[in-house]
Amino acid sequence: MSGLLALFDDVAAIAKLAATQLDDVAAQASKAGTKAAGVVIDDAAVTPKYVTGLPAARELPIVWKIARASFFNKLVILLPAALLLQAFLPWMLTPLLMIGGAYLCFEGAEKVWHLIVPHKDKGPQQAKTLDAAHLEEQRVKGAIKTDFILSAEIMTISLSQIDIGSFWIQALALAAVAIGITALVYGAVALLVKADDLGIFLSAKGRLAATRALGRGIVKSMPAVMAGIATIGTVAMLWVGGSILVHGLHDLGWHLPYEQIKQAAKRVAEAVGSAPGFVTWVVTAGLDGIIGLASGLALIPVVTRALVPVSGWLFPEKA
Secondary structure (H helix, E strand, O other): OHHHHHHHHHHHHHHHHHHHHHHHHHHHHHHHHHHOHHHHHHHHHHHHHHHOOOOHHHHHHHHHHHHHHHHHHHHHHHHHHHHHHHHHOHHHHHHHHHHHHHHHHHHHHHHHHHHHOOOOOOHHHHHHHOOHHHHHHHHHHHHHHHHHHHHHHHHHHHHHHOOOOOHHHHHHHHHHHHHHHHHHHHHHHHHHHHHHHHHHHHHHHOOOHHHHHHHHHHHHHHHHHHHHHHHHHHHHHHHHHHHHHHHHHHHHOOOHHHHHHHHHHHHHHHHHOOOHHHHHHHHHHHHHHHHHHHHHHHHHHHHHHHHHHHHHHHOHHHO
16 A cells, blocks of 8 residues: 555656646746747738738638748757757857847838838739749748748747756747747738638628628728738837847847846836836837837848848849
8 A cells, every 4th residue: 555655646746747847838938939929920910911912712721831831940940950059059049149130120120111211012013924823832932931030030039038958848848839829820810811801701791780890890990900910010020129139239248238228217117106017118128129220220231232232143043
């Protein structure tokens, strides 16, 4: 009997340890996924444009193709690469993270710049000159390439936020982030691209006047919804990108931007007096976003006048 009780104690201890490990994985995954929010929102905002101008029947299959490639990118390529870097070249994580942050700042600032100085969209012209199958193939390839870049940033940001040294907790937390974020992003994208179809169906087939009115409201509101998501994505990119640059410089030894932002947020919170935690976050995020916008605007001529011409010279077939 004593041996059986001892066995039960061992089983209970193992179960408790397993539960603790799962709690650690969940906590680390939640923390990491929250920090990557800016990239996630931008990913959800960018993807719907890849089905614009294509037959409605192909929208969900295209979204699934991109989502399937995104799962592969994150779980098969980027997760092992991130863990290898963490294990053997941990000093590279901060510079790589800052490069990704600079990319986010550039992308966000470019969108702001295009609002100030509008550019013609060549998408519809391209849609007229290519057959649907060829256009779909090009769109999917472009979406997968964009997703790979954003996924690399998501995985790097996520890894930087996991502060438990266990290899398996890191691996499981990263896998949880990869699966959760991909499912969230492409589930949201699928709903967005089919929302207008749902609205049209309800407005035409609804049995009640309220249902038909709801359908018409969905159709009318979708342009504003998509514009709102794109705006939130841009703001989030600048905030996250600026935050990454500020914290990266702090980690590399230049503490001035980080300390100045911290002091400014503290002074404003003390002046306001109420909800100090929220005020501190708002001021910090706002100043990070301003730094992100300034950095991105500074990068625009570097990218357009140096990197793009050099890339076209090195890879003329992709120019």
